Structures are given as structure tokens and as C-alpha cells.
Amino acid sequence: MSAITFTINKKLPKGALGRAGTLVTPHGTILTPAFATVGTKGSVKSLTPEQVAGLGAQVVLANTYHLYLQPGEDSLRKAGGLGKFMNWSGPTMTDSGGFQAFSLGAAFGKKMNKLAEVKQSHTVDERDEMTKLAKITDNGVEFKSVLDGSTHFFTPERSMEIQNAIGADILFAFDECTSPIAPHEYQKEAMDRTHKWAARSLARHKELQVGAITPQALFGIVQGGRFEDLRKESAKIIGVMDFDGFGVGGSFDKKDMHTAVGWVNKILPEGKPRHLLGIGDPQDIFEAVEEGCDLFDCVAPTRIARHGTLYSPHGVVHITGAKYRNDFSPVVDGCQCYTCKNFTKSYLGYLFRAREFLAYTLASIHNLYFIVNLLKNIRGSIIEGTFSKYKEDFFTSYKS
RNA sequence: GCGCCGGUCGAAUAGCGGCUAUUUCAGGAGACUGUAAAUCUCCCGCCCAUUGGGCAUCGUCGGUUCGAGUCCGACCCGGCGCA
Secondary structure: OOOOEEEEEEEOOOOOOOEEEEEEEOOEEEEEOEEEEEOOOOOOOOOOHHHHHHOOOOOEEEEHHHHHHOOOHHHHHHHOOHHHHHOOOOOEEEEOOHHHHHHHHHOOOOOOOOOOOOOOOOOOOHHHHHHOOEEEOOOOEEEEOOOOOOEEEEOHHHHHHHHHHHOOOEEEOOOOOOOOOOOHHHHHHHHHHHHHHHHHHHHHHHHHHOOOOOOOEEEEEEOOOOOHHHHHHHHHHHHOOOOOEEEEOOOOOHHHHHHHHHHHHHHOOOOOOEEEOOOOOHHHHHHHHHOOOOEEEOOHHHHHHHOOEEEEOOEEEEOOOHHHOOOOOOOOOOOOOHHHHHOOHHHHHHHHHOOOHHHHHHHHHHHHHHHHHHHHHHHHHHHHOOHHHHHHHHHHHOEO
16 A cells, blocks of 8 residues: 555656656645755745745655754654744655665765766775765665764664654665766666665665554666666666656766666656656756656756856856846746746845845755746646647747 | 154055065856855956966165165155144
């Protein structure tokens, strides 16, 4: 008995993988494709839950590692779960902490992201190994707290227990997110480990669900990096396990991420939802929806917003640019977000220069609205059968 | 008029004989994809250039020295004190 139900309402024509669906969770319904706003620490940075709901967001994704360190699982459990704690009444999800094996491990202290263009193998500087905050073994991941340096050990079982305490509607299996520059040999090793962890996550999750008052759903995560053989193998193995849905995780080659997503989604069972972890660039979203992804999450909209970069249909706007100093038009003409309906580019640029907190709030509202609304429009276009045209028009206008 | 102190890239600063003149802010351009992120990077005298190179510059003009923002002299500004 699953905690969620997923119904496909309409598919893209000609056997394409994309579809519009309805995902019902214990805390509400998500119309897919959809963008999950990221609230890592139980807060969508700079926004109130009312603002998040007001811009049309359907679901919030938080992070197990961060919430475990602070405020801690006991607090979350006593609060009645993440939703009550943060006053978000809608659906919630939690990432397992697996991503931190990458962000605090291989990527720590480096200029690296999960979409690095892959050219040649890099040598690992051993001094870097000493400073990492995450170390991976077959049993789990040893983390050092980013708050106080204390050491903690996550196993798949522990991640499930903590996520159970946090109480989100949809949980993710504990996985290892690898570096995009890791060689095939290591990707294979990490993938095999992730598969074992998936089975352990699932087993512990099922135990924890026995007699649960509010049921939770668990998504398994496909890994395999940028390699076709590994991606397909991972999709086969994870896809037959008894998960409620799936996450597609890890690193991609920026140029053909959608190809890799396609390999995976052709293999995953059609009837279950698929979440593309950590992807949120507008163009990437179009591609991934076309290749069969239903859910997305990404820190980019809120992060770049706080750093002064705003989305527009023509590409990105650096709002502090000198050319906007006396531009008293909205960021996007006709945009229905609270920010565009009420404020000018000139004012926003000024708020950033003056380091006023309102800058971060207004910019985040605009960017989240842009992405959430984009997914809403994509969904509409799938249902109306105009997806291809909508995508083409968007790409023509949008310059990355 | 005399004496003392001080004049460094938009601002504020460091430098007190040794070669690329420091840092902060302001200004300009970027980056950011399951958040160590209200963060980070680069530029910020002029002229060419593909890496790079050439020429300036520390109030002004002289001087000492192999070498001067740094030492000396005169002058010009500003502040304080005494007449």
C-alpha cells in the first residue's frame, strides 16, 4: 500500500516519454511536471511559506543532513513533522543526505559542480582528502558537521530513520552522488554501492512504515554518472525494486544530460513518478520533461536570485547591471509575479547594492514564480498537445 | 609672518631607500543546477595585444643615490598652534 498515487493524465505524442500527471500525497496533490521548491533547512531562503504558496509552489524539498544536525530529529518529531514545524501545509519531500557525500566530499573546497564538462581525468590532490567533510565506506558515509566539525555516521538505515522522524511525504533512498570527473571504474563502484544502499533503505523504510499514522513514500535513486552502460544497468536494478517512485541523481555531461535521462526513463516503470534531482535550468527542464521526468528541484532559482540574477523569457538578467540603474520597468513585462507587478529593475538593483534584505525576497519570488509557472505552462502544453511548439518558442527566445 | 603636522588610483587607508604601491568600500563584468552560498571570481591610471607587452604615477619643480612614494631643498595646497 503506497503512501502516494500517481496517475498519468496525458502523454506526449509519438511514443515520446514525457507526460502530464497527478501525484496525490498525504498532504496534497501535485500536478506534474512540477518544480519542488528547495527549502534545505526547513525554510525556503528569504521567503515565508505564504509567499512560497502564493507564487504557486506545490511542494517543498528539505534535506536530511541539515535537519539532522539542526534542529535534530527529536525536535522535528515532537513538532509533528517538517510541515507543521515550518508551517507548510502542502506536500513535502526530503533528500536523503546522499548529495552531501558529494558536496562535502569530492566537491569540497573545489570549484566543481555536478554538471562539469568532462574532458580528461583529473588527479586527486591528497591534501584535499584531508580537508573533506565526508568520507565514504561501503557501510555508509562519515560526515563532519558543517556547524561544529563533530563527526557523524550515516547509513542507509539511519537516513531512513531520520527521514521518518522528519516526516515528509516523499523520501529518497540513501545514495552516493558522484563527481562528474570520476572515472568509469569509480562510477561503477559507487553505483553498486548505491544499489546495495537502495535495498537497505527500502528494507528499513518498510519496517518503519508498519503501523505508521501518516504513511510516507520512498523513491529509489538511479546513478551511473555519465556512462550509458551504467545508467541503464542502474535503471534496471533500481527500477524493479519496490519503490513508490524514482529519483535520477548524480552527475551528467552538461551537453547531453537529456540523453542520459532518456536512457534511464525508458527503463524505469512508466506508472511511477520520476524526479530529476537537482536540475532546474529552464532549458534543462524542457529537455528532461520531454524525456519523461515528472518532478524537479533545484537551488538555482533561489540562489541566483539572492546573487542578483533573475530569469526572463529572453535569458537571464543581472539586475545590478549599470544599464538598469534608471530602468523603471519591471524585470519581465507582463510577468504576473508579485515582484514584477509592483517593483522596477531600478529599485531591485538599488536594493541589491544597498544590501537590503528585501532584494533577496523579491528576487526569489520572481525566480521561483518563473520556474514554477514554467512547469505549469509545460504541463498545460502537454495536455493541450502544444508542447513542441511551446518548447521551440521558448528556446528561440531564451538565450543561455 | 613664524612653527608643527599632513597631501598616495572615486573615498578611506598601508607603505618610511630596493624594483608588480597594500587593503577596505564604492564602481564594472561574470559565475552559481538533490544549498558549507545575502557567496565566490575577475577588472577597476593610459596605450597596444593572442599568451603578453609598452608607458605613466604617490601635491609641483629640482636635487642626493646604482635605485626615491619613501631622504634633502624650494614652492603650492589643507589643518592646528603662536604672533
